[in-house]
Every structure is written in C-alpha cells, then in structure tokens.
Amino acid sequence: MRECLRKLGFETVDLGFGEQISEWLQWYKGKVAKFHSYSQYNGKKKVRRERATLGMAKKVCEDWANLLLNEKVEFSTENEALTLRAKEILEENNFRVCGNQLLELSFALGTGAFVEFIDNGTIGIDYIRADMIYPLSWDNGEINECAFGSLKVIDGKTSLYLQIHVLEDGAYVIHNRLFDAKNHQPLPLPEQVEADFYTGSEAPLFQIVTPNIVNSVNLDNPMGISVFANAVDVLKGVDLVYDSYQNEFRLGKKRIVVPVGMAQLNSSDTGFAPVFDDNDTEFYAFTDKNITDLKEINMEIRAAEHTEGLKQNLNLLSDLCGLGSERYTYDRGGVKTATEVISEESALYQNLKKHEIILNRAICDLVRAVLFLDGKDTRGLAVKVDFDDSIIHDTSTEFEQNLKLVSAGLMQPFEFRMWWFNESEEQARERAARPLCEAQPPKQSADSSAASLGSGTAGLSSGTAGLHADKGELKTGKAGLKTGGKNKTNR
Incomplete structure (x- = not known):
C-alpha cells in the first residue's frame, strides 16, 4: 500500500508504527508469539512451551x-x-x-x-x-x-x-x-x-x-x-502469574510411588495382566530397592499466593488502562468486573x-x-x-430526588420531563399539563455491557477492512469501491 x-x-506515517499496530493486534488476540511461545530446558534438552x-x-x-x-x-x-x-x-x-x-x-x-x-x-x-x-x-x-x-x-x-x-x-x-x-x-x-x-x-x-x-x-x-500500549509489561505479568497458577495445579497432582515389581505384569491362567493400568497418571514405578511399599506424595499448592499475585497485576492493568483500580477480580476461576456505581471523582x-x-x-x-x-x-x-450516564449515576436515587424537588416546588414538572424523558420544552410543558400518573424510575444498569446494540449479528472478520460481509465483491457507485469486506490488508 x-x-x-x-x-x-x-x-x-513511518513503517515502524505499522509494526507497532501488529504487536497490539497480537495482544488483542491473546497470543503474542515472542512471549507466549518459549523454550525451556528440562535437564536433557530444550522443549517448546505455550504460556x-x-x-x-x-x-x-x-x-x-x-x-x-x-x-x-x-x-x-x-x-x-x-x-x-x-x-x-x-x-x-x-x-x-x-x-x-x-x-x-x-x-x-x-x-x-x-x-x-x-x-x-x-x-x-x-x-x-x-x-x-x-x-x-x-x-x-x-x-x-x-x-x-x-x-x-x-x-x-x-x-x-x-x-x-x-x-x-x-x-x-x-x-x-x-x-x-x-x-x-x-x-x-x-x-x-x-x-x-x-x-x-x-x-x-x-x-x-x-x-x-x-x-x-x-x-x-x-x-x-492502544489503550493498553503502556501496560504491555503488566499484561505479561498477568499471563505469567496465570500460567504459573495453571502449572501449580498440573504439577500438584497426587503421585503414588510404587516398587517397580508391583508395576510389572503378573501371569494368570488367562495370560498376563498388568498390576496397574498404564494410563493411571497417579502411579510412578520406581527402581530403588529401598522402596518396598506404596508411598503417597501430596504436593502443596500455593493457591493463595497466586491469587494475590493475579489480583495485584489486574489492579495495575486496570489503573494503567484508565479504568481505575480494583475494577477486575479473579473469582472462581474467572475474571469478573466490579459493578458498583462510578463516582464522579473516580479516575474511570x-x-x-x-x-x-x-x-x-x-x-x-x-x-x-x-x-x-x-x-x-x-x-x-x-x-x-x-451518552449513557446510568453507568455513572445511581439513576433510581437521582429519580427519587428529582421527584422530591418537584413536590417541594424547586423543580417544575416540565423540567423533570425534559431531564428524564429527553423531551423538548414544548412537548414537556404540554404533557406535564395532563393529569400526572404515578412515575416509575428508569431501570438501573449497574454496568452496561451490551456489545450487541441493535439488530443484526455482524461480526469482525480477522484481516478485514470493515465489517460488511460482501464476500470480497466490488462495491460500486459514485464514491467508488467499497473499502470493507472480507479482504486482508497488505501489511
């Protein structure tokens, strides 16, 4: 291009910035090749790992x-x-x-x-x-x-x-x-x-x-x-702790050490049968002659330490991305978003x-x-x-407060309607003159999370110029070819 x-x-703009965009795109997709794929020496050779x-x-x-x-x-x-x-x-x-x-x-x-x-x-x-x-x-x-x-x-x-x-x-x-x-x-x-x-x-x-x-x-x-451009190191910290958390449970499985003789085949009238199933990952055959009986090994899992480490990194990430501290919590195996009303004094x-x-x-x-x-x-x-202010204000409380102002004569009914129902002054005055019905406060949305805002389910296609699924055909007209469609960019 x-x-x-x-x-x-x-x-x-210079080519280097395009490379920066490519790196942000990898973080957005969740896997960055130079970070999430790595080599680890296991005592004999280097093996590839995925974080x-x-x-x-x-x-x-x-x-x-x-x-x-x-x-x-x-x-x-x-x-x-x-x-x-x-x-x-x-x-x-x-x-x-x-x-x-x-x-x-x-x-x-x-x-x-x-x-x-x-x-x-x-x-x-x-x-x-x-x-x-x-x-x-x-x-x-x-x-x-x-x-x-x-x-x-x-x-x-x-x-x-x-x-x-x-x-x-x-x-x-x-x-x-x-x-x-x-x-x-x-x-x-x-x-x-x-x-x-x-x-x-x-x-x-x-x-x-x-x-x-x-x-x-x-x-x-x-x-x-990117909103996380200055938080990439913290993103690495989040995934390092999370990966270690998963490894803690994978490596912390119960192990049972058995003498090698117990793991060998025993003969019977019907042939040979193994004492232990080879697919039982809990058992490990040991050749040490001093081991003559089964021995159970229970690894200690450091769940609390990992949870605290993950919490600190999530707080740092939330703050650096402008969402305020303590927006995210790690609970029951997943990340959850805080739902408290946002204060006007908050960073968010x-x-x-x-x-x-x-x-x-x-x-x-x-x-x-x-x-x-x-x-x-x-x-x-x-x-x-x-814009949606219900995520900032406690709208139910504010609604009740405004009703009290109307009752006290400190706010006119038409002003109330203009504020809450987005009516013009003419509409509000005309409707406020009608017999007043019992008002109902707007429904509160603690944390608006509607990613789908209207009809349709158009999704983003990786590598597209836009979101119109035009199957790559030319879109013609006075303005020219349509830029969107399922077409990859030349980066």
Whole structure:
C-alpha cells in the first residue's frame, strides 16, 4: 500500500508504527508469539512451551467500548425529521453493532474510522481498523486527508484498492485507484466506478476515532495508540502469574510411588495382566530397592499466593488502562468486573468523559455526513449526542430526588420531563399539563455491557477492512469501491 501511495505522490506515517499496530493486534488476540511461545530446558534438552493467557487486553477494550457506545447512547438534531432519517440510515448500516465493535478495535489498535459512501443510490458506512488507515496530512494531530486501503479479489486475482480522500479547492475529492498486488502496477477500475469523485463537501466523508491519550510511541504521529500500549509489561505479568497458577495445579497432582515389581505384569491362567493400568497418571514405578511399599506424595499448592499475585497485576492493568483500580477480580476461576456505581471523582469517570470528547465529535460528523449524502442541507446543523450516564449515576436515587424537588416546588414538572424523558420544552410543558400518573424510575444498569446494540449479528472478520460481509465483491457507485469486506490488508 505504501509503495502504491508513493507512486501517486503521497507519503504516510513511518513503517515502524505499522509494526507497532501488529504487536497490539497480537495482544488483542491473546497470543503474542515472542512471549507466549518459549523454550525451556528440562535437564536433557530444550522443549517448546505455550504460556496460558487470560486475554485481558481484549477484555479491557470490550469494557471501554461498552462504557462508551452502548444501547442507551442516542443522538438528536434540531430537526426531528432529519434525526429520524439519520437513525434510519445508521440502522440500515447496523451501526449499533458495528460501531461498538469498531470502537473496541480502535481502543485495541489505537485508531479506527467511519467512512461514508454511496453504492447504487444506497448510503453505506465502512468501519475501518487501524492497519487499513494511511494518514496523508494532518494539523495539530487532526487528520485532514487520508487513504484507506484493502485487498480485492477480481477474476481470481488479488488487487490493491486505495480510496484517497483529499482536499482540492476547499472541497473533498475521492480518488479511487487499483493496483496489481504483485508488481504494484496500475489497473483499470470497473466501468461503474469513477476514478475521481468530487463530493462538493467541505467536510470529510470519514471520521477518525482514537482513545483520547497522547501517542507516546511517536509524539508527531496523528494516529492514536492502544489503550493498553503502556501496560504491555503488566499484561505479561498477568499471563505469567496465570500460567504459573495453571502449572501449580498440573504439577500438584497426587503421585503414588510404587516398587517397580508391583508395576510389572503378573501371569494368570488367562495370560498376563498388568498390576496397574498404564494410563493411571497417579502411579510412578520406581527402581530403588529401598522402596518396598506404596508411598503417597501430596504436593502443596500455593493457591493463595497466586491469587494475590493475579489480583495485584489486574489492579495495575486496570489503573494503567484508565479504568481505575480494583475494577477486575479473579473469582472462581474467572475474571469478573466490579459493578458498583462510578463516582464522579473516580479516575474511570474522568477518563470516560475525556474519551467521550473524541467520540462525540465523530458521531456528530458521521450524522451530518450521511445526511449530506442523502441530499439534505447540513450547513450549521447542530447534533447532540446523549451518552449513557446510568453507568455513572445511581439513576433510581437521582429519580427519587428529582421527584422530591418537584413536590417541594424547586423543580417544575416540565423540567423533570425534559431531564428524564429527553423531551423538548414544548412537548414537556404540554404533557406535564395532563393529569400526572404515578412515575416509575428508569431501570438501573449497574454496568452496561451490551456489545450487541441493535439488530443484526455482524461480526469482525480477522484481516478485514470493515465489517460488511460482501464476500470480497466490488462495491460500486459514485464514491467508488467499497473499502470493507472480507479482504486482508497488505501489511
């Protein structure tokens, strides 16, 4: 991809950062070759070992995605008809599922992108992960121009597809280019695809999502870093302790030492029969002449020490990843998440609000972009995103407190409705004037964990540019080829 971009006169971030993304991807998948596969000398020779993993890197990213973009997150515009249309387009693109999954990958690999396009009159959204994103220009860390790459299989041959979003004369132009995967020579585009699509938009038809933390790998790089980038050593500690914990039980099995004579075959009328079953792993035949009877060996298992060591490492990991300390506990053989209400003074609350800044802007720009492609006038359109605060506040208690304020005359009934039912002032005043029914507090969700946010079960395919299962076919239309699909990246 980089060589193809250079042929077109574009430069992107250095190759070394792509290698860093690959390492984060290995941690996200749970197995890092240079750490989880190792050699151990057993007294005679070196043997290959596989270290067990708890997969905590993925768990951390799942939690951040569920905290930030769950089923309770809503958006609205000042125009109700535009709001309904935007929600319809996002629903058609399975946004509540794919958006949550993209956010999980963005926190794992440091960067993700929403990319809007038109395919035969239908508005689509691609969900692009970090290793498919090639920034071309940026200012103060904000990516202004960007290329998105993927592999396409056309007539049985693998091609490299680049969709390049650049500014020309104050408006964005999308250049669609196809290259041979082997020699990187230009290839003709399908007839339906325009080589250059002039959007007429001053705003890009893509939005970049990253964790709201400084890229400590390269301070001048506009790409984000993984939320666990500075906690890799702790991830190693977690898996070292967990692997040792498993070995403690494997090596701590009861052993019974028996004289070798007892383990030999005894003759009988029907032939020879073993005294002990060879498959009984508890028995070990010993040739020492001093051993004349069975001897039981019970190894002491250091369960408490391992549990404490695992707890300390999980606390460190949670804190370094911005989730606050003591979020995870290891109980009954598995990792569980704390469910207490998040305090506004906690580190998790502060980090959650910080990450929402970037996500809020991305969702607002996404809504305006899909409405623009739908032919709507989005100039000056205000978009509001309501994030899920039930994970922060005790909503039942707050509901009761607000009811008391209404009863005391310190809050107007219409203000109560605006606060709790997200109604406009006009709607709230009209409905508050009706006979008041007994109010019921909203259901409390102690720890929102909905990874599936809406209809559909679209999953992430390893090595895809997006989440659309288009079986690798070309997606055509004015905006060009579809970037997503089951296509591997050229890393």
